[in-house]
Amino acid sequence: MVNGPQIRAARALLGWDQHTLADRAQIAANTLSSFEDGSRTPRERVRHAIVEALRNAGIEFIETDTSIGVALTLAPPGDGSQCPPDDASHGSGATPRGV
Numbered sequence: 001m002v003n004g005p006q007i008r009a010a011r012a013l014l015g016w017d018q019h020t021l022a023d024r025a026q027i028a029a030n031t032l033s034s035f036e037d038g039s040r041t042p043r044e045r046v047r048h049a050i051v052e053a054l055r056n057a058g059i060e061f062i063e064t065d066t067s068i069g070v071a072l073t074l075a076p077p078g079d080g081s082q083c084p085p086d087d088a089s090h091g092s093g094a095t096p097r098g099v
Contacts, residue, residue: 001047002047002050002051002061003068004035004036004037004038005036006061006068006069006070007021007032007035007036007050007054008036009069009070010054010059010061010070010072011054013059013070013071013072014054014057014058014059014072016057018032018033018036021050021053021054024053024056024057025046025049025050025052025053026049027046027049027050031046032050035047035050054070058072058073058074058075059071059072059073060072060073
C-alpha cells in the first residue's frame with residue numbers, strides 16, 4: 001500500500017509541489033498534506049486518485065519483501081513527452097530513475 005513518504009518522493013522526482021498533485025488528483029491540498037505527514041489516512045478513493053495522478057505522470061511504485069520506493073520512467077525520445085526539467089539529459093530510452 002502506498003504511503004506518505006512514497007508520495008513525497010514521487011512529487012520530488014516530478015518536481016511537483018503539493019498543490020500541483022492535489023490539482024491533478026482533484027483533491028484538497030490539506031488532505032494530501034495530512035496523508036504525507038502521517039496525521040491522516042485517506043479514504044481509498046482519495047488514495048486511488050493520488051496514485052493514478054502520479055502513475056499518469058510516469059511514476060512507478062515499488063514494493064518488495066525488503067524495500068519500498070518509487071521510480072520515474074522517462075519517455076523514449078520522440079514520443080512527444082518531456083523529461084523532467086532537471087533531468088533533460090537522461091532522455092535515452094525508458095530508463096527508470098528511483099528514490
